[in-house]
Amino acid sequence: MxxxxxxxxxxxxxxxxxxxxxxxxxxxxxxxxxxxxxxxxxxxxxxxxxxxxxxxxxxxxxxxxxxxxxxxxxxxxxxxxxxxxxxxxxxxxxxxxxxxxxxxxxxxxxxxxxxxxxxxxxxxxxxxxxxxxxxxxxxxxxxxxxxxxxxxxxxxxxxxxxxxxxxxxxxxxxxxxxxxxxxxxxxxxxxxxxxxxxxxxxxxxxxxxxxxxxxxxxxxxxxxTYESWNENATKVLSDSKVLNGLFDRGVQDLRVLLTDFGYGLFPVAGLPWYAVPFGRDSLIAALQMLPLIPDVARGTLEMMAAYQGTDVNPWKDEQPGKIMHELRNGELARSGQVPFAPYYGSIDSTPLFILLAAEYAHWTGDTDTIAKLLPNIEKALEWIKGYGDRDKDGWVEYYQESSKGIANQGWKDSADSVVHESGEFAAAPIALVEVQGYVYQAKLRLAPILERLGRNDMAQQLREEAERLKQAFDGAFWMPEEKFYAIALDANKDQVRSVTSNPGHLLMSHLVPEDKARLVAQRLVAEDMFGGYGIRTMSTGSTGYNPMSYHDGSVWPHDNSMTLIGMSRLGFKEEAATVVSGMLNAAEHFEYYRLPELYCGYDESVGYPVSYPVACSPQAWAAGTSIVLIQSMLGLQPDALARSIRLDPFLPEGINHLTVTDLPVADGRISVELKRDHGSEPLRVEILDNSSGCSIEIIG
Incomplete structure (x- = not known):
C-alpha cells in the first residue's frame, strides 16, 4: 500500500x-x-x-x-x-x-x-x-x-x-x-x-x-469506542500467526469502515475511493459479518430500505422496489451531472437485500426486524418479478439505461468482464449465473420466516417460484463439455461460455444438484482456476484471461469467501481447506496481513501475490473474508428459528488448534475449540460455552 x-x-x-x-x-x-x-x-x-x-x-x-x-x-x-x-x-x-x-x-x-x-x-x-x-x-x-x-x-x-x-x-x-x-x-x-x-x-x-x-x-x-468494539466482537486464537493476524486485521478494518448514516452501523465499501454506501458491497460485507456483529446487518438493511427505488428514472437506472447501487454526496452528484445520488445500476443488490434479510433472521431469530422491513421486501420481490425479468423468461437480467451509468451491473462491473469464447463482449440484457442463485436462495430462505409472520400464502408462492427456477436452471446454464456453468446468458439467451468464479456463488444457494455442485467446487480449485493464492476470477484457459485484469483473471478475496460459504454448507471440506490455505498464503505477504480488494492472478511460481495497482485497502468485503474463513472452518450453520446450530468443522493443513469465543448467534454466544494432534485425525471439538438457547449438533 x-x-x-x-x-x-x-x-x-x-x-x-x-x-x-x-x-x-x-x-x-x-x-x-x-x-x-x-x-x-x-x-x-x-x-x-x-x-x-x-x-x-x-x-x-x-x-x-x-x-x-x-x-x-x-x-x-x-x-x-x-x-x-x-x-x-x-x-x-x-x-x-x-x-x-x-x-x-x-x-x-x-x-x-x-x-x-x-x-x-x-x-x-x-x-x-x-x-x-x-x-x-x-x-x-x-x-x-x-x-x-x-x-x-x-x-x-x-x-x-x-x-x-x-x-x-x-x-x-x-x-x-x-x-x-x-x-x-x-x-x-x-x-x-x-x-x-x-x-x-x-x-x-x-x-x-x-x-x-x-x-x-x-x-x-x-x-x-474501539475497546468497546473489540470487547463485543468474536475472538479467535489459533496456532497460526497468519490466521490470527488476518482475523484481527479484518475485525479492525471492518470497524473503521463502519459509518452511521442515521440507520445504525453500515459498512462503506472501501478506502480510499469508495467510502460511501454501496448496495452489493455493503450487503455482502454485512452478510460476512453475521458471525461477528449481526447488528450491522440490521443497520444495513434499514439504510437500503430508506433509499429503495420509488420512481421509473432511466437517468439513475431506477425502478420502484430496486435497491440502490451507490450513493454519492459530492457537488457533481448533487447538481445532477452524474446520476449517483443515488444510482441504481446493480442487478444483484435487490436479491441480496432479501437474501441478507433472510440470513439475518436465521442467524439471530429477529423476525421483528423482518416484519418491519416486509413492505420493502415485498417491493423488492415485485421488482425481481417485474423489472428484473421484463421478458418473462424466468431470468433476472440487466441492461444499462443511463447514459452515464454502468454497462455491466453485476459484481464484475468492468466493460470486459462478460466475454464470449469468440472474444466478443456479451450483449445486454444479460442474465448472470450467480444472480439466479441469489434469487433462489433469497426466496427459499425467506419462506419459513414468512410463515412465522403468518404469511403462509406468500411463503408457498416463493417456494413454487424457486422450484420453477431450479427446474429450468441447469438446461440454460450448464456446459456439459466443461462440466461447469456458464457465467451468463446474453441477449439471445446464448451461453457466455467462459469458465469463471461466478458459479462458485451458487454453492451457498443449494440451487444446483449436489453432483454438479461438487464438480463446480473441484473445478474452482483446479490448476486453471487456482494458483495458490485463491480462486481466480477467470480460468487461464478461457478467452479474455489476463492475470493483471480487474475481473478476468485476478483474485478477489470476497469472491473466494462467497464460494467458501457454499463449500462449507455442502461439506466440501477438502476444497474449502484449499481455498482457506490460499487466502492465508496470500495474507502472509501483505502489510499487516491485510487482504486487499483484489490482487493479480499469477500463480505461486512468482513467489508472492502480485498487487493490483489501484486496489482499495482496507476494503469491507475483503476484510469480511477473514470472518468467513472462521465460519467455514467451524462449518457453522445456525438456524435460530428452529433453535439449532450445526457444526461440520475442518482445519486446513498446518493449523491444528483453533479457539473461537464469544461468537454471536440467536439469543447469546457460543465458544468452540477445535484441536487435533499434529498431522493426525480425527478432529476434536469441544463446546466451551453456549448461551445461545440453541442445541448444537456436531457433524463429522
Missing part, C-alpha cells in the same frame, strides 16, 4: 508515507461527503522535507509517522547536524475533525534552533473529478482564502448551492506566514527537550461546524 489512510465515520485522510498531502498529488487529501476539503498538507524542517524513518497505520484510526532531519550545511557552516531532531506526526479523526500533533525532540548534545514550516490548501474537488471524470458544465469556485498566525481558512461555493469550508487552527502562534498558505514556526530546543504543535482541521458544510473538543478528550473517547 503506497499510501496511508485513516478514517472515522464519514471523514477520511489519505497521505503518502511521510504523512504529507503533496500539493502536486492527484489523490491525497482529507475527504468528507465525496469532497476533498484539504488538498495540501506538507511539513518541512529548515525548508526541506524531513527524512522518513517509519510510517505506521496499523491501528486504522490513528497514524504515527516518525521523521528526522537531513544534514544541513552551507559554506562549511553546519546549521543542523544529520538526525539531530526527531519529528513524530500523530493524527486521528474524531467526529468530523482531524487532529494532528507534531512532536519535536532534540537528540543532539547542544541547543538547536530550526524552522518548522507547514503548508495548506483546499481545492474542494469532487471525488469524481479526482478519479478522472470530465464535467460538461462549470463547477463552483473557491470564494475565500485567508490566514493569520493562529488560523487558515478557505471557502467554496458549489454549483449545487452548497457552501463548503475548511478551517485549520494551531495552538502555537506562527512566527511568519505567506499568502500561499504557508506558516513558519521558529523552534528552539535544549538537549532532550520536546515541543509540540497541534493542528486541528475542521471541514464543514453550509456553515454547520462540527463540535471540536480538546485533543486528549477526543483520542480517549475514540480509543474507548
Amino acid at each position: 503506497n499510501y496511508r489512510v485513516i478514517k472515522n465515520n464519514d471523514v477520511f485522510l489519505m497521505t503518502d508515507h511521510h504523512g504529507d498531502i503533496r500539493g502536486n498529488s492527484a489523490e491525497g487529501g482529507l475527504y468528507m461527503k465525496d469532497t476533498r476539503f484539504l488538498s495540501k498538507l506538507e511539513i518541512t524542517l529548515n525548508g526541506k522535507r524531513p527524512l522518513l524513518l517509519s510510517s505506521a497505520a496499523d491501528e486504522n484510526f490513528v497514524a504515527r509517522i516518525r521523521l528526522t532531519n537531513e544534514h544541513d550545511e552551507t559554506d562549511g557552516e553546519v546549521k543542523l547536524w544529520r538526525e539531530s531532531v526527531e519529528l513524530i506526526r500523530e493524527r486521528f479523526i474524531y467526529g468530523e475533525v482531524l487532529y494532528e500533533t507534531l512532536s519535536m525532540t532534540n537528540y543532539s548534545t547542544k541547543a538547536l534552533n530550526f524552522d518548522v514550516g507547514a503548508a495548506f490548501d483546499a481545492d474542494f474537488s469532487d471525488m469524481f473529478l479526482i478519479r478522472g471524470f470530465q464535467p460538461a458544465e462549470e463547477l463552483g469556485k473557491v470564494t475565500e482564502r485567508n490566514m493569520n498566525k493562529k488560523e487558515w481558512h478557505a471557502a467554496y461555493q458549489g454549483v449545487d448551492g452548497i457552501r463548503r469550508d475548511t478551517r485549520i487552527v494551531w495552538d502555537t502562534e506562527a512566527d511568519s506566514m505567506s499568502e500561499q498558505g504557508e506558516v513558519n514556526f521558529a523552534i528552539s530546543l535544549q538537549p532532550t527537550e520536546v515541543k509540540k504543535i497541534t493542528f486541528t482541521v475542521i471541514p464543514s458544510l453550509e456553515g454547520k461546524h462540527p463540535v471540536v473538543i480538546p485533543r486528549e478528550e477526543a483520542i480517549a473517547e475514540l480509543q474507548r
Whole structure:
C-alpha cells in the first residue's frame, strides 16, 4: 500500500508515507461527503522535507509517522547536524475533525534552533473529478482564502448551492506566514527537550461546524469506542500467526469502515475511493459479518430500505422496489451531472437485500426486524418479478439505461468482464449465473420466516417460484463439455461460455444438484482456476484471461469467501481447506496481513501475490473474508428459528488448534475449540460455552 489512510465515520485522510498531502498529488487529501476539503498538507524542517524513518497505520484510526532531519550545511557552516531532531506526526479523526500533533525532540548534545514550516490548501474537488471524470458544465469556485498566525481558512461555493469550508487552527502562534498558505514556526530546543504543535482541521458544510473538543478528550473517547468494539466482537486464537493476524486485521478494518448514516452501523465499501454506501458491497460485507456483529446487518438493511427505488428514472437506472447501487454526496452528484445520488445500476443488490434479510433472521431469530422491513421486501420481490425479468423468461437480467451509468451491473462491473469464447463482449440484457442463485436462495430462505409472520400464502408462492427456477436452471446454464456453468446468458439467451468464479456463488444457494455442485467446487480449485493464492476470477484457459485484469483473471478475496460459504454448507471440506490455505498464503505477504480488494492472478511460481495497482485497502468485503474463513472452518450453520446450530468443522493443513469465543448467534454466544494432534485425525471439538438457547449438533 503506497499510501496511508485513516478514517472515522464519514471523514477520511489519505497521505503518502511521510504523512504529507503533496500539493502536486492527484489523490491525497482529507475527504468528507465525496469532497476533498484539504488538498495540501506538507511539513518541512529548515525548508526541506524531513527524512522518513517509519510510517505506521496499523491501528486504522490513528497514524504515527516518525521523521528526522537531513544534514544541513552551507559554506562549511553546519546549521543542523544529520538526525539531530526527531519529528513524530500523530493524527486521528474524531467526529468530523482531524487532529494532528507534531512532536519535536532534540537528540543532539547542544541547543538547536530550526524552522518548522507547514503548508495548506483546499481545492474542494469532487471525488469524481479526482478519479478522472470530465464535467460538461462549470463547477463552483473557491470564494475565500485567508490566514493569520493562529488560523487558515478557505471557502467554496458549489454549483449545487452548497457552501463548503475548511478551517485549520494551531495552538502555537506562527512566527511568519505567506499568502500561499504557508506558516513558519521558529523552534528552539535544549538537549532532550520536546515541543509540540497541534493542528486541528475542521471541514464543514453550509456553515454547520462540527463540535471540536480538546485533543486528549477526543483520542480517549475514540480509543474507548474501539475497546468497546473489540470487547463485543468474536475472538479467535489459533496456532497460526497468519490466521490470527488476518482475523484481527479484518475485525479492525471492518470497524473503521463502519459509518452511521442515521440507520445504525453500515459498512462503506472501501478506502480510499469508495467510502460511501454501496448496495452489493455493503450487503455482502454485512452478510460476512453475521458471525461477528449481526447488528450491522440490521443497520444495513434499514439504510437500503430508506433509499429503495420509488420512481421509473432511466437517468439513475431506477425502478420502484430496486435497491440502490451507490450513493454519492459530492457537488457533481448533487447538481445532477452524474446520476449517483443515488444510482441504481446493480442487478444483484435487490436479491441480496432479501437474501441478507433472510440470513439475518436465521442467524439471530429477529423476525421483528423482518416484519418491519416486509413492505420493502415485498417491493423488492415485485421488482425481481417485474423489472428484473421484463421478458418473462424466468431470468433476472440487466441492461444499462443511463447514459452515464454502468454497462455491466453485476459484481464484475468492468466493460470486459462478460466475454464470449469468440472474444466478443456479451450483449445486454444479460442474465448472470450467480444472480439466479441469489434469487433462489433469497426466496427459499425467506419462506419459513414468512410463515412465522403468518404469511403462509406468500411463503408457498416463493417456494413454487424457486422450484420453477431450479427446474429450468441447469438446461440454460450448464456446459456439459466443461462440466461447469456458464457465467451468463446474453441477449439471445446464448451461453457466455467462459469458465469463471461466478458459479462458485451458487454453492451457498443449494440451487444446483449436489453432483454438479461438487464438480463446480473441484473445478474452482483446479490448476486453471487456482494458483495458490485463491480462486481466480477467470480460468487461464478461457478467452479474455489476463492475470493483471480487474475481473478476468485476478483474485478477489470476497469472491473466494462467497464460494467458501457454499463449500462449507455442502461439506466440501477438502476444497474449502484449499481455498482457506490460499487466502492465508496470500495474507502472509501483505502489510499487516491485510487482504486487499483484489490482487493479480499469477500463480505461486512468482513467489508472492502480485498487487493490483489501484486496489482499495482496507476494503469491507475483503476484510469480511477473514470472518468467513472462521465460519467455514467451524462449518457453522445456525438456524435460530428452529433453535439449532450445526457444526461440520475442518482445519486446513498446518493449523491444528483453533479457539473461537464469544461468537454471536440467536439469543447469546457460543465458544468452540477445535484441536487435533499434529498431522493426525480425527478432529476434536469441544463446546466451551453456549448461551445461545440453541442445541448444537456436531457433524463429522
